[in-house]
Amino acid sequence: MELVQKAPAKINLSLDALYRHQDGEHEWRMVMTAVDLADYVHIQPAATIQVTTDSGFLPEDPRNLAYQAAKALARAAGVTAGARIHIEKHIPVAAGLGGGSSDAAAVLRGLNDLWGLGYSKDKLAAIGLTVDSDVPFCVYSQTALVRGRGEVVQPLGPMPNCWVVLAKPRVSVSTPSILNAIDYSQPLPRPDTGMVIEGIARRDFAQMASGMCNSLEQVTASRHPEITELKHRFLKYGATVAQMSGSGPTVFALCEQQSRAARVYNSMKGFCHEVYLVRPLG
Known part of the structure; x- marks a missing residue:
């Protein structure tokens, strides 16, 4: 059994950096949308969590956001099963397009299905926030107003044709x-x-x-x-x-x-x- 999740890139139509919290995190107000440039995340059952990629630029260990997302979901759900995760990269790395966060969100959605958790997107987004501030938006991957530290995602409907x-x-x-x-x-x-x-x-x-x-x-x-x-x-x-x-x-x-x-x-x-x-x- 293999599940394949599409992990779209994101762009920021607006990005407003408001202030820095005392803990060093930033307060954001931004409009984001997903575009049709995407990685593909392949997920199979396994005894442990394993991550591989076809990119020579990404770590395949706990530094990888997809790995962190899988671990975070397993902890939150009390799951002891693992998964074999392979990331087919198309989004440029370290480019401002949210590729790593989108891969992490795709892992959350895919493992939610593989492990039969039945979690809502809101719950997956909350777990994703512990991995990276862009992951909550990427769980939804639709045009949205994003506020706070990234945890408030308000869908706005489709963009004008462009x-x-x-x-x-x-x-x-x-x-x-x-x-x-x-x-x-x-x-x-x-x-x-x-x-x-x-x-x-x-x-x-x-x-x-x-x-x-x-x-x-x-x-x-x-x-x-x-x-x-x-x-x-x-x-x-x-x-x-x-x-x-x-x-x-x-x-x-x-x-x-x-x-x-x-x-x-x-x-x-x-x-x-x-x-x-x-x-x-x-």
Whole structure:
């Protein structure tokens, strides 16, 4: 018996870093959506929890978020069974696209079925929060407002029709190093999250795009100027809006028409090694 779970990448339509809690965790308000670039997580029964990947860049031990998710679910459910977990990678690693968190969420969903737990997505998301702040969103993998430390996930319904072009430069970013570099005593760029939410509710692409911003972008771009260059090229080639996803370094662009997105995609392929043309899920 083998279960296969799709683990979609995520992008941040808005990301507002509000403040740092006393324990060092951050308070977030962000609109996130899942896109049709995905890893595939294969799960089979086994005596112990084992994780393998087809990527040479990921650990296959307790450092792997998928491994941590399996252990967290087993502890929460009092399960002594194991599982053989193989991750088929398509999402770039350390890219700001939530690949590790999505793999972890896929493990929670898959083991919930394999072990016959019958847990709700809300319960799986709560367990996932102990692994990483993006895991609760990835349990749902639909357009949502995410608040708090990542634990409050409010679905918003489907995005306006559009296409997404992703460009991952040849650098990798450590999320903890970027988060540690945030200086809350200085003003950060802030999205108009309400405008993004209203644009989604009205299925108004222009309104949604007008409110978008990522508060972390200037922090990461100060270390990796390729991010600013990618944004400029996206806009030069005709994208409506372009911004960094998560802590970076991937930059994404939105286009309302497929033909425009295809032109942007083809133009960016000549400049950036990893470029993807995808659609939002739902």
